Amino acid sequence: MMTELTKLTIAAARDALRKGDVTSAELTQACLTAIDGADALNAFVHKTPEVAMAQAKSADDRGYADAPGLQGIPLGIKDLFCTKGVASQAASRILDGFRPEYESTVTSQLFDRGAVMLGKLNMDEFAMGSSNETSVYGDAVNPWRVDENLTPGGSSGGSAAAVAADLCLGATGTDTGGSIRQPAAFTGITGVKPTYGRVSRWGIVAFASSLDQAGPMTKDVRDAAIMLEAMCGHDPKDSTSADLAVPDFEAMLTGDIKGKTIGIPAEYRMDGMPDAIEKLWSEGAEMLRDAGAKIVDISLPHTKYALPAYYVIAPAEASSNLARYDGVRFGHRAKLEQGDGITEMYEKTRAEGFGPEVQRRVMVGTYVLSAGFYDAYYNRARKVRALIKQDFDTVFEDGVDAILTPATPSAAFPLGSMADTDPIQMYLNDVFTVTVNLAGLPGVAVPTGQDARGLPLGLQLIGRPWEEGDLLNVAYSLERAAGFVGKPAKWW
């Protein structure tokens, strides 16, 4: 019974709580037990059982008549979110021991709706990475396994692993270039990157402010709709937050997509794309056609410039955003030698506190913003970004409702397999996802199949700005048609 409970979707758990078939305390305890048994996955890096049980009992005490959908639902929270009084260190040594005195807007909204926090989830350091291998806590491990340990993807690798392994009912993620959608695809779960400005960034440790957006990672599309609604909303504390009403996303999941136009972008057909991905993509298009959608070929001509533009803009913003980690006020401070001054303190603290990938990006970002290079790199990248957005605007104006692409260029790869390769090889993981962040659009990764070795594969749907409801409905239709129900065999 205990393990069965953790397998519930949010929607099923909500119904069971309302009917009184289960209590949040039971659900939460089942998750905590599962988490304690899953240390091999290294998904939960700060467990908060006391917080969880207190929140669960409080939810149960309030009762479930007219309760919000998330009341009593146990969730995992990515370590990038500041949670009051609970370690929040963005998987970085430089935030060692940091316990914020404030609660991020997203987690506040989740807790206000009665959600339960099981703990903080592993991730790439400062969300920089695509394999969860840059974390100070060590690698998170994909519950899907063939012969050896695989990456759960990144940066929200802990979130993906925890949801896929049924350690929690859902998790928060953040997505700057694909950090929700790629891990979701690698672990066979659903992940949503909302329109930029839908979800408040207040209290989320910043990576690249113009690209960062938080979203849900869940077992299915319905759960994503439920959780997304709780995370969205205007926040006056975030100047980039949109003052728009939040619709009832779950109510929009009719599965009816008759008459919708789905675009298939030619530029996403990459050289050397694995057959399994190619096949998955065309099958996905067929499923949507069978459901009544019109499938059209479209062109997004500037796609090939997206990855280079992203790897200029994101590091540039990161180099500035990470300047505050200087050892002066919080987090790690290096031990100093006699005679060391402020410069030595900065240099030693940041050399010890930041891992190699973060250091690489800070240096790249500093370089592209420096005098003499700004126009050649940063300004050019901004222009490319505008063109990429224009590509999307044009196809949406032409009547396309959503765009179907692969979510990743491959299935999950073995941990450590990229250690000796050029960092660009790792960056190529984001090739299908970064355009969405650059254009500020909503995107969702839906598991739709498995490769020959049985590893999950996902497709990505990209929607019109602010139309997450319609996008999720297309995703729901695809999910139903694909009928993906695979679960990793428990080995941990």
Add this chain to the structure above:
Amino acid sequence: MLDLTYDAPAPKVISGAREDWELVIGLEVHAQVATKAKLFSGASTLFGAEPNSNVAFVDAGMPGMLPVINEGCIAQAVRTGLGLKAAINLRSAFDRKNYFYPDLPQGYQISQLYHPIVGEGEVLVELGDGTARVVRIERIHLEQDAGKSIHDMDPTMSFVDLNRTGVALMEIVSRPDIRGPEEAAAYVVKLRQIMRYLGTCDGNMQNGNLRADVNVSICRPGDYEKYQETQDFGYLGTRCEIKNMNSMRFIQAAIEVEARRQIAIVEDGGTVVQETRLYDPDKNETRSMRSKEEAHDYRYFPDPDLLPLEIEQAWVDDIASSLPELPDDKKARFIADFGLSDYDASVLTADVTNAAYFEEVAEGRDGKLAANWVINELFGRLKKDERTIADSPISAARLGQIVGLIKSGDISGKIAKDVLARPTPQRSTNWLRQSWVCDGLNCVKRKLIHALRV
């Protein structure tokens, strides 16, 4: 209403060992915006609070914290721009200026490099000798102040006070239109006067609420005019920037000594190196702070946490319609309506509170007589007691009545002077002011006599 028209002053000429030199000066004035809260946080701007007590999470650069523009600061910048007859940019944007320092918790200062809120304007700077310089304003932008590093409390450690971190500053950038040390000081005085009229900056230089960076270069007589014709800076010498001065006296002394330093270099066949310098008032010299090569690369880029700032013309018009009468207009009116001399009008309008006091005294009376009594008797008295008009021993209404009585011959000037010359009572007793709280001419006479008898 009369417009004030003046001849331009002659530029300051400094004789070097070999030839004569002129000065070319531009100023960047940093004025703390008079608001209750900081530019991007709700923390208080109150001066003199316990260290690190007025600090919001965002001011301290805590992870995940975001800036939100304080509308009041925007309004004050617009108001200042309008007061300097400047163009208001309906669309402006904030940029990050990146550098490391412990009193800069975010690791960057939010400023406006590319799109400032205020564009070109101008200021009439009277020099008191019947001449005045029109100094063009290039721009005003909003930016965050830094905190305060304290290095002398401990032999091995430094301390940081973040109370000032994030307080809104207006950086008012002039064109290189200023031609001498006295003009530079007069320019700062005029800016302060205008901002105090507008209520946008209290101008307190001791508290650091008004500071100036001064750019100084030298040129041969005649070359400045060529620069003016062509806008080619090649006619001007290499400039040096003297940072962070907070007294009118230091501004003048620093310009003079810096110009002489440059002249000596050039006359010895050397070249002036563009650099940032600091003025040492104890030694009366400027010292190199950092050269152009050592200059920071600030890596400016648009702040992605803040959307471009768009304001509406109607809002600007609202602010424009609520502007008070400004010093130039007030001075012209005092000259026209009260028959005052240019000098008296300048003295009376130097401070907005003084001007209001005078106007109450002079209302419906002999303006010149009123000016005489306010300037010579009252201001003289206040200066002697080191008091301001707020602590005046006599209300404007009463002084007006006295002026009326003098004019009508009811009391002599001597009696009135005696009244004013009485020792100013302590505020706690303050009997004189209290005893005068009554209305009507008879009452005043009686009280005057009473006051003299005591």
